[in-house]
Amino acid sequence: xxxxxxxxxxxxxxxxxxxxxxxxxxxxxxxxxxxxxxxxxxxxxxxxxxxxxxxxxxxxxxxxxxxxxxxxxxxxxxxxxxxxxxxxxxxxxxxxxxxxxxxxxxxxxxxxxxxxxxxxxxxxxxxxxxxxxxxxxxxxxxxxx
Numbered sequence: 600x601x602x603x604x605x606x607x608x609x610x611x612x613x614x615x616x617x618x619x620x621x622x623x624x625x626x627x628x629x630x631x632x633x634x635x636x637x638x639x640x641x642x643x644x645x646x647x648x649x650x651x652x653x654x655x656x657x658x659x660x661x662x663x664x665x666x667x668x669x670x671x672x673x674x675x676x677x678x679x680x681x682x683x684x685x686x687x688x689x690x691x692x693x694x695x696x697x698x699x700x701x702x703x704x705x706x707x708x709x710x711x712x713x714x715x716x717x718x719x720x721x722x723x724x725x726x727x728x729x730x731x732x733x734x735x736x737x738x739x740x741x742x743x744x
Contacts, residue, residue: 618699
């Protein structure tokens with residue numbers, strides 16, 4: 600098992616951090632096929648998530664996010680890449696004045712890129728097939744006997 604632990608401080612306050620975490624849980628559920636539960640508390644919330652090969656929790660506080668994830672054997676091979684992408688994405692979001700809005704914009708860009716990638720092969724598959732040229736008949740004169 601490979602562990603990922605990330606702590607990021609923020610100045611969102613609990614309500615804004617909660618909204619961002621809830622939205623992340625919704626998206627993770629749909630796009631990453633994760634089962635997510637959200638436990639709301641007075642001083643902090645906890646998002647628990649799991650899917651085959653990964654499980655963990657995100658603690659949501661008024662001034663920080665604490666992520667702990669455990670990766671199974673197959674995903675553990677990619678731990679460094681997964682961790683760096685989480686850190687990069689979270690840091691980019693927290694740089695914005697409105698991280699929730701930035702999250703939605705990022706999702707829209709990601710979906711647009713994905714749609715464009717999948718549209719090209721799909722369009723090629725539906726072009727009419729080019730006719731196959733028939734071999735030319737041998738030239739010559741046929742003489743009856």
